Amino acid sequence: MIEVKGVSFTYPNGVEALREVSLTIHDGEFVAIMGQNGAGKTTLVKQFNGLLKPTRGEIFVDGVNTRKVSVATLARKVGFVFQNPDHQLFCETVEDEVAFALRNFGFEESTIKKRVAWALNLLDLTEYRETSPFMLSGGERKRVALASVLAWNPKVVVLDEPTIGQDHKQKEKLRQFIVQLIAQRKTVIIVTHDVEFVAECNSHVVLMAQGKIVAKGSAKQMLTNSALVTQASIVSPQITQIFLELADLGMPIDLINIHEAREALLNFLEVDS
């Protein structure tokens, strides 16, 4: 779905944010891009919808070279939710906000109505339909931004720090929701620092540091590798940390979430679960 070939990117101020990055993301894949602040994560995903174009190298989205098409064209394929929702919200009501892109894309008014209702319901925003997005809390605004992108049903969904300001329940909803998107063979790319969220999701993980990709693999492989974890300036999930201390007692050290941990402990203690 997305093919990044030897991409380097330098901002006009001379900061080299990406250095020779190559990466393939398949159709229906769920990838979490993680790494230090300033590692180039956001710069990389902004290339996927053409907001930024490579200084060197090429990017193909669904077979199309991003240099050859406009952001508007790519936007139909790649829905992008920014880190800071205030960068994309501007309408007077939540409802208008979610309908905005649909109107721009020329959907029929009846379809728009249905889609908007669906997206608002999905993200628990129906009660705020007629509220100004700016009256909402940070976490709620984030959900409005998400609803407005999901409403037009893009093939690829890029979420930059989707869990910021979200409580546990919302995160769990988001996770289930991403699972649904994947089941519909959508490609979901998140940029996140939320190690616990990634451990729950069990997605693929791309680790970045200093404009380069350090490693790509399963969440388990990436998050339990302490050398990689340190290099990417993240920390292991709390479960991994706990089990690292239990290695002497013969417990496995490659666990990342509660379910695995519970199972391993009950097995060890020979308790029927």
Next chain:
Amino acid sequence: MTVIEAKGLTYTYPGGTRRALEDVSITIEKGEFVILTGPSGCGKTTLCRCLNGLVPNFYGGKLEGEILVTGLKVSEHQIYELARHVGLVFQNPENQLFALFVEKDVAFGLENLGVPRDEIRKRVDWALQMTNIENLRERAPHELSGGQQQRVAIACVLAMQPDVMVLDEPTSFLDPLGAQQIFDVISRLNKELGITVVMVEHRLDLASRYSNHVVVMDKGKVVLDGEPKDVFSSEAARLIGVGIPKATRLSQVLEMSGVRLGRVPVTSEEASQVLKEVLSRD
């Protein structure tokens, strides 16, 4: 000594349809490290805004009830007076930074208070050092990454050396290692300088170890208020959807499967200690 005392706070934003705060009462003692958490939209940020008078002085509307911060009735003092005592780090650092250079931003509050030049220089250096951003001194805040901006915002408040620091998700844009460093910084200020910390936070796995008092809000009300281990292990916390630390959660699922642990862990160290005891029991 009590630093923050709120009694029966009730508030609705102008134009808002429901109460952002409803009969909120809390007491915070000097030197406490308080984590304020709860579902999004539950009123955490609004409560923070009451602590330095932004609600209602800036946002408008009527605040019922009474709130005292460092002995001052918030309703009877201006925001700038309260700013000496209560520093607020916003959720979104972009809303707080505006100067052309990081250094100027950090000095701004002090300049406003008329602090002598030499003292400003010293405090700015110290705040930049504490937040590990001395190298950003001459950069423009708006060109920095979200995480770097967050550090700058913290430095701005730090430089004021307030009695109470209120931080609204101060590490939300930071990578986990960066977040831990910030928590360490805040914890040091709390322990060494006795600054009272009130921190809105969802990342309880990372933050809980620093705290000795947790307040959970839901729908504008305070629903839980107490020590971390008591709050996190309560049934109510789970039902509201508080992001209970995995260490505590693991102990809960084990207890439900009939494994008796004897005490409630909050940090990963506590959990591995408890589990070691259980695993080597037989």
